[in-house]
Amino acid sequence: MSLYRTARPLLFRLPPETAHAWGHAGLRAIQRTPLLSRVAARYTVADERLQTTAFGQSFPNPVGVAAGFDKNAEIPRALAALGFGFVEVGGVTAEPQAGNPRPRMFRLAEDEGLINRMGLNNDGAAVVGTRLAETPVDVPVGVNIAKSEHVDPADAPDDYRRAYHAVADGADFFVVNISCPNSQGFEALQNRESMAAILGDLVDAGAGPLLVKLSPDLPDPAVDDALSIVEEFDLDGIVATNTTTDRPVSLRSPNRVETGGLSGAPIESSATGMVRYVAQRTDVPVIGVGGVSTAEDAYRKIRAGASLVQLYTGLIYRGPSVAREINRGLLKLLDRDGFDSVADAIGVDL
Ligand SMILES: Cc1cc2nc3c(=O)[nH]c(=O)nc-3n(C[C@H](O)[C@H](O)[C@H](O)COP(=O)(O)O)c2cc1C
Structure with a gap:
């Protein structure tokens, strides 16, 4: 039995945000010591069949950390050492913000799910930008950029541009988050006009590679609008998806009633x-x-057309070896189905 499976019941007795802070502190500590290379040796699955390229970047494997886990870019090197092929830090906003009152993160243990209404708590783009510029990481690092809570949706383009400029030098790609369900005014950003204003401004500011992150709650016509904007502005990719405000009837945990x-x-x-x-x-x-x-x-998403995958909640339930286990398993699945590399499996089910 893995160490994490032994430790998990203890960690799960803590409030989720406290457990997350402990995990974070442990990874921050490791990041500062020579232990980091020992961790990397233990968790990295180095195999050229896992290597892939997308939007001009080379990825050692297709399994990344999703936005929200390292909001302030404090542990990207430790996450790379856990075997992740890329890290998306943030969401960051132009100004620091505290987020919503606690509790704001809930485990749905029976369902292996989480509900969060963090509200984009972060140190602000200037601090995160400096941190990133000072931290060389072995894998591509993206920054997730979001609208500041107090900014009116009409002023969002300017707000996103300010955040982008503050992090521009430290990242390998940029993800525009217009799909946060936990902060005010985000619904108003997901119409054609707003998306075009925000993304067009960022393109003019020279942001790239530039991706847009979509909500799973968007009706098909709104997704189609987003796709036409991706084409119009020649954007570099799409992240699908953010969390949902939907509550499947299958949920069993009492926490399913929480907002977020x-x-x-x-x-x-x-x-x-x-x-x-x-x-x-x-x-x-x-x-x-x-x-x-x-x-x-991961394989289902790749076969459905994903060039890369990311996770957050899987780290909470499966622990620090999750990327290693996924990468090892992917190699077996590729072998089973006769693919020479991950790239060969992308979109085969379309
Ligand atoms: C606590 C928490 C905070 C998150 N914060 C952000 C965020 O700041 N920006 C963002 O785009 N997505 C954020 N997400 C969404 C994740 O990046 C991801 O899209 C979502 O959790 C689905 O992936 P998962 O099922 O692997 O967790 C957050 C998710 C969680 C659980």
């Missing part, structure tokens, strides 16, 4: 459906996210 965005196993299949929908209608790379915690989950 649902993530983890309960959204795996709907997020894969959105990856497929998007990949069928665009040529840009898609990062598939939502409920990935095993190799089979």
Whole structure:
């Protein structure tokens, strides 16, 4: 039995945000010591069949950390040492903000899910930008950029541009988050006009590679609008998906009544459906996210058209070896199905 499976019941007795802070502190400590290379040796699956390229970046493997886990870019090197092929830090906003009152993160243990209403708590783009510029990381690092809570949706383009400029030098790609269900005014950003204003401004500011992160709650016509904007502005990719405000009837945990965005196993299949929908209608790379915690989950998203996958909730339930287990499992699945590399499996189910 892995150490994490022994430790998990103890960690799960703590409030989720406290457990997360402990895990974070442990990874921050490791990042500062020579232990980091020992961790990397233990968790990295180095195999050229896992290597892939997307939007001009080379990824050692397709399994990344989703936005929200390292909001302030404090542990990207430790996450790379755990075997992740890339890290998306943030969401960051132009100014620091405290987020919503606690508690704001809830485990749905019976469902292997989480509900969060963090509200984009972060140190602000200037601090995160400096941190990133001072931290060389072995894998590509993306920054997730979001709208500041107090900013009116009409002023969002300027707010996103300010945040972008503050982090521009430290990142390998940028993800525009217009799909946060836990902060005010985000619904108003997901119409054609707003998306065009925000993304057009960022393109003019020279942001790139530039990706947009979509909500799974968008009706198909709104997704189609987003896709036409991706084409119009020649954006570099799409991240599908963010958390959902939907509550599948299958949920068993009493915490299902909490307000916020649902993530983890309960959204795996709907997020894969959105990856497929998007990949069928665009040529840009898609990062598939939502409920990935095993190799089979990752493989389904890749076969549905994802060039890369990401996870957050899977780390909470499966622990620090999750990327290693997924990468090892992916190699077996590729072998089983006769693919020479991950790249050969992308979109085969479309
Ligand atoms: C506590 C928490 C905080 C998150 N914060 C952000 C964020 O700041 N920006 C963002 O785009 N997504 C954020 N997400 C969404 C994740 O990046 C991801 O899209 C979602 O959780 C689905 O993936 P998962 O099922 O692997 O967790 C957050 C998720 C969680 C659970």
